[in-house]
Amino acid sequence: MTEIPDTTPAELETALQRAAEAAEAFGSQPPATRARQIRAVADALDAASGELVPLAMTESNLSEGRLTGELKRTTFQLRLFAGVLDDGGYLQATVDSADPEFPLGAKPDLRRVLVPVGPVLVFAASNFPFAFSVAGGDTASALAAGCPVVLKAHPGHPRLSVRTGEIITAALAESGAPDGVFHVVLGLETGAVALRDPRVKAAAFTGSVPAGRALFDIANSRPTPIPFFGELGSLNPVFATPGAIRARGAEIAKGYVTSYSGNAGQLCTKPGLLFLPADHGLDEVLAEESRAVAAHKMLNERLHQGYCNRRAAVTEVPGVRVLAEGSVDDGAVPTLLTTDVATLLANREALLEEVFGPLSIVVTYASEDEARRAAEAFEGNLTATLHAEDDDAEFAASLVNRLRDRAGRLLFNGWPTGVAVSPAMHHGGPYPATTDARFTSVGTAAIDRFLRPVTYQNVPQNLLPEPLRDENPWGIPQTRHESK
Amino acid sequence: MTEIPDTTPAELETALQRAAEAAEAFGSQPPATRARQIRAVADALDAASGELVPLAMTESNLSEGRLTGELKRTTFQLRLFAGVLDDGGYLQATVDSADPEFPLGAKPDLRRVLVPVGPVLVFAASNFPFAFSVAGGDTASALAAGCPVVLKAHPGHPRLSVRTGEIITAALAESGAPDGVFHVVLGLETGAVALRDPRVKAAAFTGSVPAGRALFDIANSRPTPIPFFGELGSLNPVFATPGAIRARGAEIAKGYVTSYSGNAGQLCTKPGLLFLPADHGLDEVLAEESRAVAAHKMLNERLHQGYCNRRAAVTEVPGVRVLAEGSVDDGAVPTLLTTDVATLLANREALLEEVFGPLSIVVTYASEDEARRAAEAFEGNLTATLHAEDDDAEFAASLVNRLRDRAGRLLFNGWPTGVAVSPAMHHGGPYPATTDARFTSVGTAAIDRFLRPVTYQNVPQNLLPEPLRDENPWGIPQTRHESK
16 A cells, blocks of 8 residues: 655645635635536546545544445535525625615615635545545535635545545646646644635635644734634433433333444534433343444554553543443443433543544432532533423423533434534534634535635625626626615 | 723622523523513613713713714614514524434424523623623524623723623513523623633623634633624725726715724724725825714723724835825824735735725726736735626626625625625624634524523423423524425
């Protein structure tokens, strides 16, 4: 297998310069034209599935089924953003006509539209070699917005990244996109250098809290700071009420084990803690289900080592008991621990930090008040989940209120893993779930991250950008505020 | 006159704690209820005009007419946000119903709504004692969003700030708002301490680049960083084409002098540079108009001293010539300088930095290319203006494209001072105009800064927040994406 070398400084310079030079031409195309280019990328990736999936398998330890599904999701997502462009509403074109009678004095003709911010640097994730990587949601939304992309490949799958990049670049060229719109670069230092470059106007990242925070700090300490959209860490707590346990305790136990152990627990929405009433009586079924989960190799050796270390640290906390664990072979062993709320609150640093891998903790609460105190102990999360029944409505409502302040998505009687790509999805949340809780990285609203508003005042029709002209040549939705 | 002391640490602690405790009750009220509370604030401020305007005059050196108009604008703005609440569209309530046939597998019921971020720290500005101060746009939009406000008063007008705060607090109480929603605090250190406090969830600031950047850095270096919306500095360049000068040179000269010298040049949208063709022939009328402007005391002695220093530094740049200046008495003397593009580009540090006060520079360009190079030299601005006629359409278009990348608002044949409060207004721009080019601090879209999305997945009707329920008890707009 050929080693893939890091991008050289000269190559990075070329990529950044070409991206900067492509920005105006790429961003000013009609959205429908860019939609065709993005669909061409999706088609080319689908056509290359037979080559890409095996390549991804060799670099990620993930199964063919999982990767085939993930590639399908990735191209679905690209086409979803093409649909966003065809619609055109994402431009938020607003026309507020002149009003000589305005109470504060004559008001000019004001028209606002969103414009692309310029080249975007995307840091690919390890755990989704397709859907959060080279052709993933960050790339799809940045390209849709009209921004060239410099993609910093994850070191876990360099060959797949380079090959995916070649396919994207070729598809963009064949479909008539301007030159220089997409670049894959490799190397830790390459990413940091690119992030400091003034030609880069925004960045997106999916990964760990320490890596993401370091990059966030670089982005903000630039002479000209740029928006940095990092998805970092999330514990995704799940609370089950006594009523829910009475109604379907075993089902909840099984669903939970499937959710925390699937994909070797390498999902950003893995439930890290399950809160159960102290008398839940589910230890046996939880242990049995967990023991039945096969060991699964983690994405790479570094992550495996990290998992072993964190697992040891968490297991050693006094008051934490092992409910089920397998033997340590070369896979990451599913591990289910249990403790109570008092122990959790006394050991926040050790227990309220994400463990990346198939480990989760069942935490028992002795009273509703204790459950509420536990809910208040969390920092920001991508998700929080509640299992409840009608007879617990008041208790459930008190938890919903507390969890709402600490999560970007609240689920009821379900599991946080599996993120639907939809207009109402929010895959984000207060820090450290993300570095900017106002934006999502999944779903059509992700395009908003790479756009900024510009208002045109009294600008004549021929100098207005297409989406703001009265004749509306792109046929996009225009919101009109006519003078009264 | 009584000295107003800084807020003590104990008083600040009380303010922060009360704001945090008020957040849930204030934010979960129906928007129409909060609208009534905000209108009560506007009414109370209008009723106190006879007391507030004279107080503002003694602390700002601004005229009665200007301050009366500014207070009117301030209460108009509060009522505008009340209207935003009555409409309810700002919640962006989106209902995406379940779809068992979704191509990527059964899709759950997903509903997204914006929720208030929590207590907001607002740093008031010096130059608008009403409109960008205690009851200004940041306060209005934060309260409208449902966020309690801790307002750090500007040291330039402490008595006005305290009195305005008392009126706001009383009006909120009388109109039934929860206790603890609004607090005025004083002192430089008070602001920095509050910005580091974990109970503060977002901050807004209007002021200078150094002060704003220092606060931005604090907000981002917190263990849990928060959004910081700073409006810092802007040069607001104006370009006039040869055709515009031929058609109405004298009119442009007069309008420019009025715009840069009004309010002693203490506006964030003051035009700092006017680019004219080398043969413009307007030196005399520009000088005459500038000499006719009366000296005007600046807001305070610190700003006056800063103006004198910057004025000296700019005037001393070789190649910069004085077109008109008055004698230095106790006011800030309107000063018009002139130079050419070559000198400007060779002295960017001295000449491309905002001078707060009534100074502006006429820069001559020898060719269209030179004008375009000048346009490319700018960093971010709140505004950029173009004066052009039909016969210069191509040149004008080439400037519009370049200015678009460097400004939040583009004006045609007008002047940047005077910012209409409207749904299509964008008062923002790339750094250093603001620290977040995606958001505006003027106009109804300013409310977006203090909201974040939360998605509810399969949550039963009784546990959903009101704006997402099928029965829609608040009667707000819901965008529905039904399954096909």
